[in-house]
Amino acid sequence: MALLSVEDLVVRFRTHEGTIHAVNGVTFELEEGERLGLVGESGCGKSVTNLAIIRLLPKPAGRIEGGRVLFDGQDLTVLPEAEVRDIRGSDIAMIFQDPMTSLNPVLTIREQMVETIQAHRKVTKAEAEKRAVELLAMVGIPKAADRLKDYPHQFSGGMRQRVMIAIALALEPKLLIADEPTTALDVTIQAQVLDLLRNLTTEQGTALVLITHDLGVVAGMTQRINVMYAGFIVETATTADLFAHPSHPYTIGLLHSVPRLDAVEGEELIPIEGRPPDMRRAPTGCPFAPRCAWRLEACWADNPGLRALSGEETVVTTGERATHRSACHNPPTAEEAAAGRPLRAGFTAAPPPSGAIDELGGTTANIDDFGGLVAAIEAEESPIEPFPSAAGLPLPPEPERRNDGI
Numbered sequence: 044m045a046l047l048s049v050e051d052l053v054v055r056f057r058t059h060e061g062t063i064h065a066v067n068g069v070t071f072e073l074e075e076g077e078r079l080g081l082v083g084e085s086g087c088g089k090s091v092t093n094l095a096i097i098r099l100l101p102k103p104a105g106r107i108e109g110g111r112v113l114f115d116g117q118d119l120t121v122l123p124e125a126e127v128r129d130i131r132g133s134d135i136a137m138i139f140q141d142p143m144t145s146l147n148p149v150l151t152i153r154e155q156m157v158e159t160i161q162a163h164r165k166v167t168k169a170e171a172e173k174r175a176v177e178l179l180a181m182v183g184i185p186k187a188a189d190r191l192k193d194y195p196h197q198f199s200g201g202m203r204q205r206v207m208i209a210i211a212l213a214l215e216p217k218l219l220i221a222d223e224p225t226t227a228l229d230v231t232i233q234a235q236v237l238d239l240l241r242n243l244t245t246e247q248g249t250a251l252v253l254i255t256h257d258l259g260v261v262a263g264m265t266q267r268i269n270v271m272y273a274g275f276i277v278e279t280a281t282t283a284d285l286f287a288h289p290s291h292p293y294t295i296g297l298l299h300s301v302p303r304l305d306a307v308e309g310e311e312l313i314p315i316e317g318r319p320p321d322m323r324r325a326p327t328g329c330p331f332a333p334r335c336a337w338r339l340e341a342c343w344a345d346n347p348g349l350r351a352l353s354g355e356e357t358v359v360t361t362g363e364r365a366t367h368r369s370a371c372h373n374p375p376t377a378e379e380a381a382a383g384r385p386l387r388a389g390f391t392a393a394p395p396p397s398g399a400i401d402e403l404g405g406t407t408a409n410i411d412d413f414g415g416l417v418a419a420i421e422a423e424e425s426p427i428e429p430f431p432s433a434a435g436l437p438l439p440p441e442p443e444r445r446n447d448g449i
């Protein structure tokens with residue numbers, strides 16, 4: 044039995060502006076000690092998925108409207124609040140982007156750590172304090188015993204995040220959810236904090252869900268990756284498979300828009316043209332269709348589910364043999380993935396039905412027409428040249444070019 048099993052999770056926010064379809068049927072599993080990355084652009088539902096798992100959705104707007112979250116065999120969506128509170132902070136811990144939002148500014152680190160440890164373990168105050176010092180030392184806080192008396196604001200950003208990790212690991216949780224844990228830190232500190240997280244979770248056998256918009260971060264930290272778009276998981280694979288054979292047009296776009304370790308020197312980073320969809324609209328069709336150069340007519344009406352790339356029926360959901368699955372009607376070939384655009388002769392992205400949003404912005408999605416487009420622009424003596432975006436679409440020329448999100 045998996046440690047965590049999220050089954051068809053649906054989360055919506057009922058707001059004055061309408062219903063936000065934040066998470067639209069997310070299913071995944073996690074084994075004990077496994078490290079999973081959750082990646083995708085801002086607003087795709089990464090945080091909400093995890094807030095729903097630990098039942099910390101902002102109330103009253105945020106609600107789980109479907110699905111189950113089995114943790115150690117118990118469905119967290121229906122457990123009484125008191126029992127979920129017990130599980131939170133003992134079996135499941137969470138680290139957020141900004142440690143100041145999680146640390147209490149008016150309590151010393153001693154008070155916060157001792158309180159946390161004592162809330163879940165039958166230990167004396169002195170024993171809890173000893174454990175707090177050990178943990179602070181473990182996360183690399185110099186003179187840990189002396190720092191117990193300090194308040195959060197007396198620590199630098201990187202040190203505060205270390206304190207948060209120490210508190211999160213104080214209880215040796217079975218699952219640690221880290222939501223953009225290093226985004227607020229400068230680059231050198233980011234690497235140290237990530238190393239620390241990886242080493243400590245490995246040593247303690249803690250399962251990790253690492254949420255980030257940065258594919259570079261998950262590459263070195265996780266064993267598996269779920270790529271999210273518009274509240275759906277659109278591709279899932281082992282980390283090695285995902286980087287070696289990205290298969291969903293959105294993942295391909297992400298990979299072309301971030302620096303890669305194996306990038307050829309001078310290789311240009313290309314943003315994904317267009318914006319994620321408005322989550323107030325109930326999803327119909329593939330949510331990536333307006334930005335996708337591979338789209339077929341069917342994509343506008345039918346949102347494909349995750350399917351094994353191999354076509355096999357039997358699916359392995361966890362571990363190093365996890366099945367590589369993608370939710371796409373027209374998966375790019377390996378050559379197309381490398382090029383970041385469709386290469387099939389004469390292929391044209393299906394035009395939108397009337398009323399649908401098309402992020403092609405009036406230009407053609409047919410990459411074969413590029414020559415014509417360039418010729419037309421040159422004929423107007425324009426100094427600018429269009430080029431395909433990371434999703435294979437033509438980008439508008441500078442200065443309108445913009446990078447949406449990633």
Ligand SMILES: Nc1ncnc2c1ncn2[C@@H]1O[C@H](COP(=O)(O)OP(=O)(O)OP(=O)(O)O)[C@@H](O)[C@H]1O
Pocket residue numbers: 056058063064065083084085086087088089090091092101104105256322
């Ligand atoms: N309190 C809230 N009220 C209404 N809508 C919300 C609320 N919190 C999140 N949402 C919406 O839910 C959707 C998913 O948001 P979520 O915070 O999970 O995105 P994310 O993938 O974590 O993005 P980021 O990378 O910016 O953190 C978004 O459309 C967001 O606007």
Ligand code: SF4
Pocket residue numbers: 291292293329330331332333335336337338339342347370371372373374
């Ligand atoms: S080809 Fe179709 S299903 Fe696949 S990502 Fe593009 S629009 Fe979505």
Ligand SMILES: [Mg+2]
Pocket residue numbers: 089090091222
């Ligand atoms: Mg978030």
